[in-house]
Amino acid sequence: MTMTLNQIRTNGLLPSLLAGESNEISIWLLVIFCVIGGVIAYLLGSLNFAVIISKYKFKEDIRNYGSGNGGMTNMLRTYGKAAAGFTLLGDAAKAAVSVLIGTLLAGEAGAYLAGICCVIGHSFPIYYNFKGGKGIVVTAAALLCLDPLCFLILFVIFALIVGFTKFLSLGSIIGMLLYPLLLNRMWPFTHGGASEGAIPAIASILNAVLVIWLHRENIKRLMEGKENKFSLKKKDKFLKDEKKAEDKNSEDKE
Numbered sequence: 001m002t003m004t005l006n007q008i009r010t011n012g013l014l015p016s017l018l019a020g021e022s023n024e025i026s027i028w029l030l031v032i033f034c035v036i037g038g039v040i041a042y043l044l045g046s047l048n049f050a051v052i053i054s055k056y057k058f059k060e061d062i063r064n065y066g067s068g069n070g071g072m073t074n075m076l077r078t079y080g081k082a083a084a085g086f087t088l089l090g091d092a093a094k095a096a097v098s099v100l101i102g103t104l105l106a107g108e109a110g111a112y113l114a115g116i117c118c119v120i121g122h123s124f125p126i127y128y129n130f131k132g133g134k135g136i137v138v139t140a141a142a143l144l145c146l147d148p149l150c151f152l153i154l155f156v157i158f159a160l161i162v163g164f165t166k167f168l169s170l171g172s173i174i175g176m177l178l179y180p181l182l183l184n185r186m187w188p189f190t191h192g193g194a195s196e197g198a199i200p201a202i203a204s205i206l207n208a209v210l211v212i213w214l215h216r217e218n219i220k221r222l223m224e225g226k227e228n229k230f231s232l233k234k235k236d237k238f239l240k241d242e243k244k245a246e247d248k249n250s251e252d253k254e
Helices: 005-011 013-022 027-045 049-058 072-079 081-123 136-146 148-165 168-190 198-214 216-224 239-253
Strands: none
Touching: 005 081, 013 027, 013 081, 027 081, 049 072, 049 081, 072 081, 081 136, 081 198, 136 148, 136 168, 136 198, 148 168, 168 198, 168 216, 198 216
16 A cells, blocks of 8 residues: 555554555544643643753752742753753754654644643653643644744744833743634645644633733733833843842842
8 A cells, every 4th residue: 555645644554554445544543642732742741841951960959949930941040051952952853753653653633732731741851740841842842843833923023022011921921812714724735725624623712811811910911011021132041140139139138
């Protein structure tokens, strides 16, 4: 049996192999493959590279400094550009591998499920007491693999918002609000006129809701005018040193 890359992407490698010439496969077997892919993606997502790098490189836990978030932005402000760069690469790689595994096991539906499971693992890592990052890099990397055109449009919107406002969080929040809607509208153009399936729609909505909820403190600070602005022109803010200075001042006052 000859399979094209498009067939593997749509139906998955294992389902296509098991279906053979009949092109039929048990729905329960597909469900099992989706569950397996989701579990693997969650475990991969739980490999929080901000925590890993901060612990093994700096002998500290990134979650004790700055925003307390185990993500790329906090790594940038706390340890600098190099640490943030490696964090981005690691988080993007685990998302890409998760989507690939989901695709091989259960096709496009499995890929979207694996993507959201990877984000959940990143945000609530089983290896690190369920306290991780906010999922923007993981979501973006997964979407890049799943739907490059949708990713490109959202990235341009994100870049414009951040460029004009200097708020990374605002660009992330608006991008996530638009993600499910844009995916639905773009689906016919990227899938030969087909309608968006239930699983990609549900997965994108859950992803957006989760990431926006994780940004609830940022939303509060934005409304209060207290959110930190981002600028590559400024030197990196080593917030761990600021925190230590604040702690010292507090001790002196006591």
